[in-house]
Amino acid sequence: MSIEATSWAWRQDPLGDGVEIGPRLKLVLLALADNAHPSDGYVAISHPALIALDVSSSASLVEADLRRLEALRLLRDVTNDHDNRIPDGLQAFKLMVEK
Numbered sequence: 001m002s003i004e005a006t007s008w009a010w011r012q013d014p015l016g017d018g019v020e021i022g023p024r025l026k027l028v029l030l031a032l033a034d035n036a037h038p039s040d041g042y043v044a045i046s047h048p049a050l051i052a053l054d055v056s057s058s059a060s061l062v063e064a065d066l067r068r069l070e071a072l073r074l075l076r077d078v079t080n081d082h083d084n085r086i087p088d089g090l091q092a093f094k095l096m097v098e099k
Contacts, residue, residue: 005033005042008097012074021072027055028065029074032093042095043078045086066093 009029012021021029031054035044048062055062069075079091086092 002033002036002038002042002097004038005036005095005097006030008095009033021069021074024055024057024061025065025069027057028062029069029095031055032075033095036095036097038097042097044093044095045090046093047090 009026009032012026012029028051031051032044032046034054035046036042037044048066049059051057051066052059052062057065066075066077070077074096076094076096077091078094079086081092
């Protein structure tokens with residue numbers, strides 16, 4: 001767990017208009033932040049189905065949420081960048097944590 005990543009996730013307002021990203025997106029981001037490690041560049045390794053269990057949602061909704069978070073530039077799917085270290089079936093997401 002990374003306090004920096006979790007604290008960053010709580011503060012997110014990607015549109016800069018004072019509007020929160022919404023509860024489900026924020027929960028998905030927090031679930032990833034909970035698994036991100038600063039020593040690994042804030043990369044979280046998980047799977048949409050596992051995240052869905054954490055946030056009481058469905059894997060298909062989490063997949064859509066991950067795409068939305070990536071479009072908002074809050075994370076990036078780096079699975080192919082880390083494929084030699086990622087167990088089969090899991091994905092790697094780099095959180096764009098600003099210190």
